[in-house]
């Protein structure tokens with residue numbers, strides 16, 4: 001089974017992540033940051049990755065460390081769970097519409113972390129949540145998950161929709177990339193012999 005458990009403890013955050021790539025999109029995410037939990041739930045539901053996340057962070061300062069470090073731990077879990085990548089589609093893309101917003105994602109489970117982030121928010125906050133942290137999360141996920149990740153806002157005027165569409169779009173693209181390609185069987189989707 002393609003599962004992983006990661007525990008990551010620092011002076012700023014204590015985080016555990018349990019995932020199953022071959023899940024049904026069931027989730028139980030509690031980070032102490034309400035809006036972020038809502039986004040992680042979307043990521044699980046739309047990727048079909050089962051996800052249990054617990055984070056205790058220094059949210060008395062702000063949500064930055066908690067969001068970033070959860071991205072790091074989730075990226076590490078993804079990289080571990082996907083293993084040798086035999087048989088996977090590797091690439092994923094999804095243009096996701098949500099009311100006023102469209103977010104387009106293209107990604108490659110390449111082991112070459114690279115984030116292209118063309119997503120601007122019209123407001124600095126969603127409730128108490130800093131919108132700039134959405135990018136911080138995906139930067140950490142890309143770096144530690146070994147993902148070439150391109151996320152573009154095609155259009156959108158509502159910050160909640162923009163953030164949520166980004167998480168859902170990445171989730172759907174991840175689902176596609178992680179899926180087992182029946183024509184690839186036990187081979188690697190690369191001519192290099194390693195990925």
Ligand SMILES: [Mn+2]
Nearest residue numbers: 038160161164
């Ligand atoms: Mn919502």
